[in-house]
Amino acid sequence: xxxxxxxxxxxxxxxxxxxxxxxxxxxxxxxxxxxxxxxxxxxxxxxxxxxxxxxxxxxxxxxxxxxxxxxxxxxxxxxxxxxxxxxxxxxxxxxxxxxxxxxxxxxxxxxxxxxxxxxxxxxxxxxxxxxxxxxxxxxxxxxxxxxxxxxxxxxxxxxxxxxxxxxxxxxxxxxxxxxxxxxxxxxxxxxxxxxxxxxxxxxxxxxxxxxxxxxxxxxxxxxxxxxxxxxxxxxxxxxxxxxxxxxxxxxxxxxxxxxxxxxxxxxxxxxxxxxxxxxxxxxxxxxxxxxxx
Amino acid sequence: xxxxxxxxxxxxxxxxxxxxxxxxxxxxxxxxxxxxxxxxxxxxxxxxxxxxxxxxxxxxxxxxxxxxxxxxxxxxxxxxxxxxxxxxxxxxxxxxxxxxxxxxxxxxxxxxxxxxxxxxxxxxxxxxxxxxxxxxxxxxxxxxxxxxxxxxxxxxxxxxxxxxxxxxxxxxxxxxxxxxxxxxxxxxxxxxxxxxxxxxxxxxxxxxxxxxxxxxxxxxxxxxxxxxxxxxxxxxxxxxxxxxxxxxxxxxxxxxxxxxxxxxxxxxxxxxxxxxxxxxxxxxxxxxxxxxxxxxxxxxxx
Numbered sequence: 001x002x003x004x005x006x007x008x009x010x011x012x013x014x015x016x017x018x019x020x021x022x023x024x025x026x027x028x029x030x031x032x033x034x035x036x037x038x039x040x041x042x043x044x045x046x047x048x049x050x051x052x053x054x055x056x057x058x059x060x061x062x063x064x065x066x067x068x069x070x071x072x073x074x075x076x077x078x079x080x081x082x083x084x085x086x087x088x089x090x091x092x093x094x095x096x097x098x099x100x101x102x103x104x105x106x107x108x109x110x111x112x113x114x115x116x117x118x119x120x121x122x123x124x125x126x127x128x129x130x131x132x133x134x135x136x137x138x139x140x141x142x143x144x145x146x147x148x149x150x151x152x153x154x155x156x157x158x159x160x161x162x163x164x165x166x167x168x169x170x171x172x173x174x175x176x177x178x179x180x181x182x183x184x185x186x187x188x189x190x191x192x193x194x195x196x197x198x199x200x201x202x203x204x205x206x207x208x209x210x211x212x213x214x215x216x217x218x219x220x221x222x223x224x225x226x227x228x229x230x231x232x233x234x235x236x237x238x239x240x241x242x243x244x245x246x247x248x249x250x251x252x253x254x255x256x257x258x259x260x261x262x263x264x265x266x267x268x269x270x271x272x273x274x275x276x277x278x279x280x281x282x283x284x285x286x287x288x289x290x291x292x293x
Numbered sequence: 294x295x296x297x298x299x300x301x302x303x304x305x306x307x308x309x310x311x312x313x314x315x316x317x318x319x320x321x322x323x324x325x326x327x328x329x330x331x332x333x334x335x336x337x338x339x340x341x342x343x344x345x346x347x348x349x350x351x352x353x354x355x356x357x358x359x360x361x362x363x364x365x366x367x368x369x370x371x372x373x374x375x376x377x378x379x380x381x382x383x384x385x386x387x388x389x390x391x392x393x394x395x396x397x398x399x400x401x402x403x404x405x406x407x408x409x410x411x412x413x414x415x416x417x418x419x420x421x422x423x424x425x426x427x428x429x430x431x432x433x434x435x436x437x438x439x440x441x442x443x444x445x446x447x448x449x450x451x452x453x454x455x456x457x458x459x460x461x462x463x464x465x466x467x468x469x470x471x472x473x474x475x476x477x478x479x480x481x482x483x484x485x486x487x488x489x490x491x492x493x494x495x496x497x498x499x500x501x502x503x504x505x506x507x508x509x510x511x512x513x514x515x516x517x518x519x520x521x522x523x524x525x526x527x528x529x530x531x532x533x534x535x536x537x538x539x540x541x542x543x544x545x546x547x548x549x550x551x552x553x554x555x556x557x558x559x560x561x562x563x564x565x566x567x568x569x570x571x572x573x574x575x576x577x578x579x580x581x582x583x584x585x586x587x588x589x590x591x592x593x594x595x
Contacts, residue, residue, distance in 0.1 A: 007401075007405025007406050014401075015394070082391075087389055089389040090389040090390055093385050094407060095376070097374075292350075
């Protein structure tokens, strides 16, 4: 990574660190703060390993989901933020290329931060598990928790999720580009226009004309992203259950199998077509930025 | 400057030849040619919409020429924009620093993005101002933001600085501080500055040369020394107004005290010269003379 690109990533951190840290730390902090006053339901009782795995994974995945939802809401604003605060003139006066500038923003918000939140959420999951264990069973439950087994069972899953993140991003890239281009080209009308287009293409056109190309394409892109991130959830559950019965090899097998499925799915016209569209969208963002708008 | 002086490519920091810029069908700059050599402080003057900002954008590669050629520091601004921006300092507008950033963060970012930037020099320059390293841009006044911006870009070891109306909307004190810093910390006789502004009177003492644009055309390209030899201003009694007007001056205007004055391009006829006394034409009067739109300003002085 060249120093300019890493500096542009640093800029993202400087500008957005507060929001990112709040997204990562606030939910676990609130839950931990409320633990003494609330009740814990729905977690496996009498099975500390299952309990630990459930809390750790639930924390990591919940934070990833929250961060993703928050990013999806920010995307349209992100595309125009420098124009809106008039700093675009400053950034354009510096020797960073347009592709580096846009690329750094996308890499930070769509890849690095979700990955960091996932990892941070994973680490916080252990804190949450400890807190919940104390709440449910007192300090004795904390002492009974098989932390190393929880770590051994969940770490490969984290690896699988970290591989899935960039793949899912590639699947969603055309939609991300569509959203950002709508925002930069049509400004405040961008999102309403995009919503209208999606309603027409995915709801009205299939009903009125029986043409399902757009709705099917959209569904497949989203399904591809889901498969890329976490394909066979039931398989993971089974692998976790097997660990409780002493078979710890299931998780590894699941990770390899699920990752292979995700990779195999990328060998499709749908995936590459989406990438071509995303590349065109990226080029359009560059054109717009080159004009200082 | 320009056609008048240096012609060798090695000494010219900017060379524009037949440069034309268009926004769709509208021509922003029409067949403009000029050169800027080393060590000059060039004022780019013109009314709103004269093409100043378009020219500056073209010089930093943000606007492709619709015709003609332009070379800055020997580079093509559009095709070699990255390399060019590494070698020049540019303030595009007033108060465009990101409002979320702290000053020390901007120094850190400039250090990573601008290879010729000296963080140490930027800190030293900022000490001359009332801007603190930990200040957030959004907490600074407009004048302080401009001071901070100038300190940042003056810390770039560049040969050329391009300033697009950097003091627009600032109060007198802020403008004075800005120009003092510019002279003290940048102008060393080797480096050049191209500055566009409306505050013609304030920059006149800084400038070595002037480019004047009027409706996209370059109407004047001259050094300040040459202004005195080329243009003649004549101060005369009101009674001589008709005779002076008959010699077709560029501009007639009224001076304080009720005397009339007229600016001529070249020496006026002897019989007209005898009607008054020769005075130095100010840049403002010259600007008015060369860019005045009678249709827009029907109340001609005198």
